[in-house]
Amino acid sequence: MDLASKGLSIVSTPAEAFAGDAVISMLADDAAVRAVFLETALLDRTSISPIHINMATISVGLANEMAERHKAGDIAYVAAPVMGRPDVAASAKLTIIAAGPADAIAHVQPLLDVLGARTWNAGETPSHANLMKLAANLLLASAVETLAEAAVLLSDYGVGPGGFIELMEASSFPGPVYGTYGRLIAERHYESAGFKARLALKDVRLALAAADARSIPLPVASTIRDSLLEADAHGDGDRDCAVLGRTAARRAGRE
């Protein structure tokens, strides 16, 4: 896409981006965020005071480090991870979880309103937004794994999981998660990759790491990590995390 023709100014270094009023970044993981923002002098040399909105899903530890480094550099730091699959993003209906200085969030609200349908204010501590995002994805991954286990059980007894999913969606579990992932599992349709197994694994790992740092055991999260590792070990890391359906079926010898 020719972004320049759309009126966007393309800059060639991260530092140039910090010359504007606000910077939005959304890098892939901790390592990328660390490489760009912490292992460079980027945050030290800004003479003006922009706002940095970091939409990446990163670890709680790194979020705290980022908050400190931005404070030292006198840059307002807003953590703003998002919730929603790509189709939700495309229609600008994402939910943004924002945390950081209240005035900074207020200042960038118009920007956030363009990117998402709603902004959830998670308070002044940036890492709180990241932790909420990790907890949300833990709920999601757990729902998917449990749907996968239910589907292999039902199928084995001759009950089509499709009808079960329809019932669940129509009763206790409406909303985008159970229906979407349940159908992908029921139809063994894992290629869509709206939310890759590898990214679910990344987030469950980060939730477990945050818990580990405080000596909090999370047995279901541990179990899900193992299932996602198994999916990845079988080459399904880049498939949709609904591929846990295949993992559950393989364990049961029903693949």
Place this chain on the structure above:
Amino acid sequence: MDLASKGLSIVSTPAEAFAGDAVISMLADDAAVRAVFLETALLDRTSISPIHINMATISVGLANEMAERHKAGDIAYVAAPVMGRPDVAASAKLTIIAAGPADAIAHVQPLLDVLGARTWNAGETPSHANLMKLAANLLLASAVETLAEAAVLLSDYGVGPGGFIELMEASSFPGPVYGTYGRLIAERHYESAGFKARLALKDVRLALAAADARSIPLPVASTIRDSLLEADAHGDGDRDCAVLGRTAARRAGRE
């Protein structure tokens, strides 16, 4: 409650109940169902051919035995477990999962319409309705356990789980489960007992037993069974299954 004055005829034995057009039973567990229907001559001596609607949540194995015994006794057998907490039942908004002979279900549909807001037809095999109910409660118990794990993690980092639940309900997880149980966990309010931990344990056990009989490993279900056993071991079996929040907190030394 003086049911007789409400126009109900009170019978003194199960056999008398079978003198009517249809019998609805909803006993507590496998043992009670077995004692009343299989370890007596009840199903052998009926001269007419009523319909038996069994609304209990029982094992898949027993459901199949019941179907056979009713067939031998020429009694139409409809399995009709229900989904919904007591408040849902009180307002007649339960979802009924019904399976059995199509004509029998059609015949009793008016009765079912009084008891629930909706009947989900799960086909001709009665045990399929029971298995769907067990799978539904596995989804529910897994959601509650994961909410409990998320809540202890968030709390420990200073994020109030109440706000998190509100966000989840408003985004990915609308519907009665995440909001209801999430709030009970966030508020550490376990006395309501809308769905007792002991009953959740019973159903997860039945799901695992059905899986075990076919050599299907269900690792998340196993993990949830352990958490529910822990709750029961600590005297919380008769509390709401949201008490998994206490179990998760105890494990983390944060009770």
Place this chain on the structure above:
Amino acid sequence: MDLASKGLSIVSTPAEAFAGDAVISMLADDAAVRAVFLETALLDRTSISPIHINMATISVGLANEMAERHKAGDIAYVAAPVMGRPDVAASAKLTIIAAGPADAIAHVQPLLDVLGARTWNAGETPSHANLMKLAANLLLASAVETLAEAAVLLSDYGVGPGGFIELMEASSFPGPVYGTYGRLIAERHYESAGFKARLALKDVRLALAAADARSIPLPVASTIRDSLLEADAHGDGDRDCAVLGRTAARRAGRE
């Protein structure tokens, strides 16, 4: 084998066996024990008072039922499960765990001395011997599963598990378990079936059932049950329980 020519008297019914001084039985599982001893009048009609030595590995619940029924029939009941692989049995080096009336055990000690190298007296309550046997097999199955997990990890990094097993046997883990099962795993030699995966699964299930009856969570036992179920689901139930090595490798996509 023509046992009669070896001096053995062959009887045609269990009742005839009870005409002797002592009866030794070693049936396959709870169902078989229940069918022969509890669902017949066998224990009611004995006129003399023999001693019944039950060497089967059965559930704690059934062991208690058996003790009561024998008491009612005035038959001394000794639970005497054994520990050891077939080669150990062939050389009469089994360890027998015996529990029951002290005088009955003393009386049959010469018999037990022929069958095993040693008798461990586990007290007066027969079911205690069964529980110790189940706990012993839980230790064994856990050691095998952990060896399997260690082997797949080591192999993946290029460390031959054979040398590792040799080191373990020579240092922290001497004795028959780690060496024997470790080598079977290292050599991917699962056909010996000295201790079938299906029987290990049976015993882990019985340990979990005893724990469940008292609301005791056993998370490692639950995890091992899942691995053994997975082995069974893949047709490895009749192979040696060292086949957990294959299960661990399959999970990791390294089979």
Place this chain on the structure above:
Amino acid sequence: MDLASKGLSIVSTPAEAFAGDAVISMLADDAAVRAVFLETALLDRTSISPIHINMATISVGLANEMAERHKAGDIAYVAAPVMGRPDVAASAKLTIIAAGPADAIAHVQPLLDVLGARTWNAGETPSHANLMKLAANLLLASAVETLAEAAVLLSDYGVGPGGFIELMEASSFPGPVYGTYGRLIAERHYESAGFKARLALKDVRLALAAADARSIPLPVASTIRDSLLEADAHGDGDRDCAVLGRTAARRAGRE
């Protein structure tokens, strides 16, 4: 202890230690090893070519980094983690797992012979020794957790775990692990701290990290990590890892 009076030369910096023929280091964890050896110029400026024997239990990743940095600095690097509790160390009966250049190991063998009863040669790749150590400690931690689960089950049924441990040691599980830890658990004696829960946790974490890096699920290891986290969360991290006995009892409400 006045080590200088025993004939030892005390140096004041790590660099001075590298002036001798060989350096033995045994730092607490990855962070300490990284701080002393990798985040300093220590390994760059040695003019002579000593041998560095690193006896610390560190991660596989760090072990590989260390090997590379030593190679670049032309220093022979031998990984030599040890197996054995403090009493074993005090009597110089430790088992040393050594890996590194064959000639370097041969050269320092007299030194290793003073420190341990036996050296196990794990080949030329230093990290292989570390991985074997982690796998050994995984076996150990799994044995301790399973003993803890067995003990709570037995106790609850009135079977003294002490006798069970004695039987296990006398039959299937001789050697230092089952007897030592089994007795500590049976006697609820957790203060000895021969092998702290926190250190067991560290090693299980490192084994899981090595597995995670290759997408290998290790379900029993995950389960043990959760139990050790729970012990740590309850303030038992500095107690002997036999304190898993307390954790298992707490889960069952029998503490």
